[in-house]
Amino acid sequence: MTGDDQKLDVVLEICGISPLPQDKEIMLKNFVTAREQAALLWGVAEARYEEPGLIFSAKL
Amino acid sequence: MSEKYLTIADAAVAMRDGTTTSVAITQEILDRTATLNPALGAYVEVTADAALEQAAAADAALADGIDHGPLQGIPLAIKDIIAMREAPTTANSRVLDPEWGKGTDAPVVARLRAAGAVFVGKATTSEFALGLPDPDKGFPIPHNPWNVAHTPAGSSSGTGVAVSAGLALGGLGTDTGGSVRGPASVNGHTGLKVTFGRVPKSGVVPLGFSLDSIGPMARSAYDCALLLEVMAGYDASDPNAADVPVPKYSELLSGDIAGLEIGLPIPYFFEHEKLDPEMKEAVLGAVKQLVDLGARSEEFELPYANEAKDANHIIMVAEAYAYHRNDLVNRWTDYGYATRPTLARGAFYTAGDVAQAQRFRMMWSRLVARAFEKYDVMITPSAPAPAEKASEMTVSRRLLTPNYTGHWNLTGLPAVAVPVGFSTAGLPLSMQVIGKPFAEATVLKVADALQRITDWHLAVPPVEALVAAA
Numbered sequence: 001m002t003g004d005d006q007k008l009d010v011v012l013e014i015c016g017i018s019p020l021p022q023d024k025e026i027m028l029k030n031f032v033t034a035r036e037q038a039a040l041l042w043g044v045a046e047a048r049y050e051e052p053g054l055i056f057s058a059k060l
Numbered sequence: 061m062s063e064k065y066l067t068i069a070d071a072a073v074a075m076r077d078g079t080t081t082s083v084a085i086t087q088e089i090l091d092r093t094a095t096l097n098p099a100l101g102a103y104v105e106v107t108a109d110a111a112l113e114q115a116a117a118a119d120a121a122l123a124d125g126i127d128h129g130p131l132q133g134i135p136l137a138i139k140d141i142i143a144m145r146e147a148p149t150t151a152n153s154r155v156l157d158p159e160w161g162k163g164t165d166a167p168v169v170a171r172l173r174a175a176g177a178v179f180v181g182k183a184t185t186s187e188f189a190l191g192l193p194d195p196d197k198g199f200p201i202p203h204n205p206w207n208v209a210h211t212p213a214g215s216s217s218g219t220g221v222a223v224s225a226g227l228a229l230g231g232l233g234t235d236t237g238g239s240v241r242g243p244a245s246v247n248g249h250t251g252l253k254v255t256f257g258r259v260p261k262s263g264v265v266p267l268g269f270s271l272d273s274i275g276p277m278a279r280s281a282y283d284c285a286l287l288l289e290v291m292a293g294y295d296a297s298d299p300n301a302a303d304v305p306v307p308k309y310s311e312l313l314s315g316d317i318a319g320l321e322i323g324l325p326i327p328y329f330f331e332h333e334k335l336d337p338e339m340k341e342a343v344l345g346a347v348k349q350l351v352d353l354g355a356r357s358e359e360f361e362l363p364y365a366n367e368a369k370d371a372n373h374i375i376m377v378a379e380a381y382a383y384h385r386n387d388l389v390n391r392w393t394d395y396g397y398a399t400r401p402t403l404a405r406g407a408f409y410t411a412g413d414v415a416q417a418q419r420f421r422m423m424w425s426r427l428v429a430r431a432f433e434k435y436d437v438m439i440t441p442s443a444p445a446p447a448e449k450a451s452e453m454t455v456s457r458r459l460l461t462p463n464y465t466g467h468w469n470l471t472g473l474p475a476v477a478v479p480v481g482f483s484t485a486g487l488p489l490s491m492q493v494i495g496k497p498f499a500e501a502t503v504l505k506v507a508d509a510l511q512r513i514t515d516w517h518l519a520v521p522p523v524e525a526l527v528a529a530a
Contacts, residue, residue: 011407011408012404012407015385015388015389015404015407016389017388017389017392017404017407018389018392019392019400019401019404020392020393022397023397023400023401026401026454026455026456027401027404029455029456030401030402030404030405030408030455030456030459031405031408033456033459033460034374034405034408034409035408037370037373037374038374038409038410038413038416038417040366040367040370041367041370041371041374041413041416041417041420042413042416043367044364044367044420044423046423047416047419047420047422047423048416048419049419050418050419050420050422050423051419051422
């Protein structure tokens with residue numbers, strides 16, 4: 001198993017999700033992409049000083 | 061031209077000058093649907109008897125001098141995540157409680173009903189407005205009427221196919237990351253994502269509660285205006301519904317766009333390596349036509365668009381995961397093969413990731429608001445490319461492909477997809493016009509101005525021949 005495989009298994013166990021064997025390949029791809037997406041957004045340092053509204057409204 | 065391809069506006073005139081009746085139009089659409097729906101998969105359920113009763117009532121009312129406006133007697137398709145009392149709401153899923161919304165109208169459907177609309181049936185959707193068609197779940201597989209081997213996009217696939225193929229004169233879709241504009245774009249008609257809160261979304265199965273919206277889909281921008289002026293307005297049943305006056309949108313489409321300032325955001329939306337050259341050329345050609353009508357356009361730099369796409373994804377699947385969490389644990393195999401791993405992505409982000417996505421959202425909204433201090437509208441392609449082959453679509457590929465629509469769900473802004481031509485392969489090309497909050501009239505006016513001098517939105521797919529050859 002790769003490191004990502006192991007991390008995915010931990011996440012699935014914590015969340016109580018039991019995918020079928022045939023789902024694992026796509027879920028691993030999704031897991032890796034999800035972590036890359038999150039890293040990309042964490043890279044936007046300017047956004048760290050924003051305070052999001054509790055309920056987003058369309059008022060800009 | 062046959063009645064089935066009349067616009068809503070044309071049909072409304074024809075019903076009032078005695079050229080036709082709602083029953084005649086509705087019957088023709090039902091006949092056509094009976095022939096083509098098995099191949100196109102536009103409808104989950106056709107409510108033919110009820111539709112004909114509604115059409116007869118609309119005709120009788122008009123004969124008695126009772127006129128509820130242009131939607132009276134107009135056959136519409138309703139996406140099957142929106143409650144409509146004649147038929148169950150399935151969300152095209154085995155997971156949704158069969159009792160969900162049973163026998164009730166969502167407020168938006170009730171408003172259309174009060175305006176005299178006719179409901180042809182419940183239109184196919186991607187499962188819970190998210191997955192890909194799954195042949196094993198027993199729901200129709202929608203196909204693009206311009207080439208049945210290509211995707212009609214999602215998630216409002218059925219409404220998009222129905223409008224394009226003449227199986228309805230208009231209809232409702234929902235849009236969380238592009239699900240009205242995508243199908244409108246690849247099926248060759250007009251589709252409007254409204255400002256967040258503009259149309260009450262109660263009575264709709266949620267996907268991403270802070271991103272969801274209900275939008276009109278029809279051949280023309282003018283038809284979308286006719287639909288929206290009935291659909292829009294506050295309703296206390298939706299905590300996000302905006303208490304903002306509803307203009308008579310159709311009366312604001314003057315065709316006059318002199319002096320309009322158009323911003324063309326670069327680099328992501330016009331210089332992306334995956335942007336199809338034909339799409340880019342068609343959109344810039346349409347912008348030139350708008351400039352010839354008196355508008356002004358210029359490119360400007362809008363940073364972080366790639367990140368905005370991902371922020372929309374993260375927030376959408378996080379909110380969807382919150383809704384589906386228990387069923388993902390207990391009913392994994394009841395979801396379609398593409399839906400379950402997509403929903404489960406919501407488990408792959410940490411609480412901090414989602415908070416950062418929300419912080420990014422506010423920053424991005426501020427960047428966009430700053431751009432709108434200078435421009436009346438922004439224009440981009442509706443999608444990087446025409447409809448892809450259905451056989452080549454995968455969950456992973458969708459995640460990695462650029463997207464030009466989710467950015468405006470993130471900000472809550474109105475955006476309309478407008479046909480601007482065809483690729484050399486004969487597939488529709490589309491332009492997206494984005495506006496300020498509650499400026500639906502402005503984006504529709506720009507689309508309408510273009511449609512007064514072009515007829516891309518009236519093009520009819522060669523669907524009978526394609527279906528016969530498939």
